[in-house]
Amino acid sequence: MTDAIVIGAGPNGLVAANVLADAGWRVEVLEAQDQPGGAVRSDRGVHPDYVNDLFSSFYPLAAASPAITALGLEDHGLTWSHAPIVLAHPLPDGRCALLHRGLETNIDAFERSFGRPDALAWRRLSRLWQELDPCLVRAMFAPFPPVRTGLALAARLRAAGLLRLARLAALPVRRMAEEEFDRDGPGLLLAGCALHADLLPESPGSAVFGWLMAMLGQQYGWPVPVGGASALSGALVRRLESRGGTIRCGTRVSEVVVRSGRALGVRTADGDSVRARRAVLADVPAPHLYGGLVAGEHLPAGLLDGVRRFQWDFATVKVDWALDGPIPWSADEARRAGTVHLGANMADLSDYALQVTTGRLPARPFGLLGQMTTADPSRSPAGTESAWMYTHVPQHVVDDLGPDGITGRWDEKEGEAIAHRMEEQVERFAPGFGDHVAARRVLTPPVLERLDGNLVGGAINGGTTAAHQQAVLRPVPGTGRPETPIERLYLASACAHPGGGVHGACGANAARAALRAQGVVTGRLLGPALAAAQRALAGAGDA
Incomplete structure (x- = not known):
């Protein structure tokens, strides 16, 4: 019998498994x-000479996350690479x-391109980040509520600073751009970062999300694993196996076995039963777990009703390219x-x-484009580019504003x-781009x-990033x-706090909760009490 079963070998599941194996x-x-x-996977499915990431590519959250950096993945074959910009x-x-x-470097660039006032405004926004570092990142990734890091933040900022941070947390990124900058460039950087999630420029909270992604890039960069995204997953797997953990792929779990309110193990789609002596950790969507597994x-x-109301983030379409040369950007x-945002204003x-x-469905989609060979020269032959672009689309298409009559069937x-x-x-933004496409997916x-x-x-974010489904409201109130x-x-999974992104915190938090529940005192008192509390809170809406 194993101590713990982890359902799912995504980054959260692999981080959780490593934390448990370390114990x-x-x-x-x-x-x-x-x-x-x-x-977090890559392949050569577009062209045999090109490595393309299937899903995620750039990992600022992984570079900053205490859950991942604590694992020392560089000792297990992971090497990071950065684009020049x-x-x-x-x-x-x-x-x-x-x-x-x-x-x-950013201050100098903003002053040259957009003037000194905008450069000074960027310095002010950066100074707030410096005041909060590293407490803000630790608070973001900690289980909710982040008591220890929250107190550290309060001690740093005092009352006036906390009010300023609270306003920033509620501010739309469009309003931030209007307040802070005279020219459009810096605000567009922040707004484009906010659109990595499903936040409108007018959405409350979009300013802090855009600012966070930009400040992470300024401090850590948006690094990529040398050789492809699978190099990050491979390092997690090798680390786990070096500590005695095992992974069974091609094994779909069909049920979490529950008796008398306690998880005893799982049953697979093949009919096998696997017992877990201490815990089952599910790196699966909340709607698949509750009422499914x-x-x-x-x-x-009340929990089932909350899950029925669970809101997914936008759907995504991604195109991978093998290009026979660099993208001919008008802006050299x-x-x-490494990443280019494509939206005019x-x-x-x-x-x-x-x-x-x-x-x-927009006629002119905003896009995030990744130049992977620019970030990691190992991705394709010299003088070429492995690239991709993704855009968000509606989960349910009701109208196509373009000429194609796309319905959302998403056939070929x-x-x-x-x-x-x-x-x-x-x-x-790059006339002649199409002439360089050697293959695409x-x-x-x-x-x-x-x-x-x-x-x-x-x-791709495990549920909406909007405020009504964050912190104590995630995945349900x-x-x-x-x-x-x-x-x-x-x-x-990413359906749990703190949500989407490759940071491993959802898995690490779950693993540490499982470890706490096995303590001499907590095993008898805290574990059952927390489960009871979850039943009470989730059932608050029961009739």
Whole structure:
């Protein structure tokens, strides 16, 4: 019998398994796909000479996350690489807003391109980050509520600073740009970062999300694993195996076995039963766990009702390219950036986000484009580029504002149509781009979900980033922690706080909760009490 079963070998599941193995637990990870990694995988499926990441590519959150940095993955074969420039946002007039590693480099760049007032405004925003470092990052990734790091933040900021931070947390990024900057470039960098999630430039909280991503880039960069995303997953796997953990791929879990309110193990789709002496950790979507792997009869009705209301983030379409040369950007500086945001101005970004939110497929999609060979020369032959672009699309398409009549079936014809639309957007800023496409691959929402079951409907963040589904409201009101109403069962996926991104915190928090529940005192008191508390909170809506 194993001590713990981890369902899912994505980054959260692998981090959780490593934390438990470090504590001496015997851990077995069961993964439905034929290889580990979840949404952190790469292959040569576009062209045999090119490495393309299937899903995620750049990892600022991993570089900053205490959960991942504590694992010392560099000792297990992981090497990071950086593009010369972190991020570029080309403007229609040929200028380009750039984000570099290093505050002073950014100040100089903003002053040259957008004037001294905007450079000084960027310094003010950076000074707030410096005041909060590292407490803010630790608070972000800690279980909710982050008591210790919260107190450290309060001690640093005092009352006036806390009020300023609270206002920033509620501020839309459009309003921040209007307040802070005279020119459009710096604000577009922040707004583009906010659109990595499903936040409109007018959404409360979009400013702090955009600012966070930009400050992470300035301090840590947006690094990539040398050799492809699978190198990060491979390091996690090797580390786990070096500590006695095991992974079984091609093994789909069909049920969490529950008796008398306690998780005893799992049953696989092949009919095998696997017992867990201490814990089951589920790196699966909350709607798949509650009422799916765990039968509804074991759960409070209020929790099931909350899960019914769970909101996914936007769906995603991703196109991978093998290019026979560099992308011919009109703004020459964009050629040295790892990531390029493609949206002309703030109105473009707002129109796009509102259209997706209301179920309309944009005619001119905002895109995030990755130049992977620029970031890691091992990805393709010299003088070429392994690249990708993704754009968000509605989970349910009610109208297509473009000429193709896309319905959201996402068959091959519709995939080709949206890919062509995305390539037209690249051409706006890089005329002649299409001449360099040697091969491409189109990943529509159903393809993404088929490759990784956690990407439900092509949602890549494990649920909306909006404030109504964060912290104690994630995944449903009254939760916010990895404990579940079932004793010894823990939610370890991005549906749990702190949410999406490759940072491993959801898995680490779940593993530490499982370890705490096995203490001499906590094993008898805290574990059952927390499970009871989750039942009470989740069942608050029971009639």
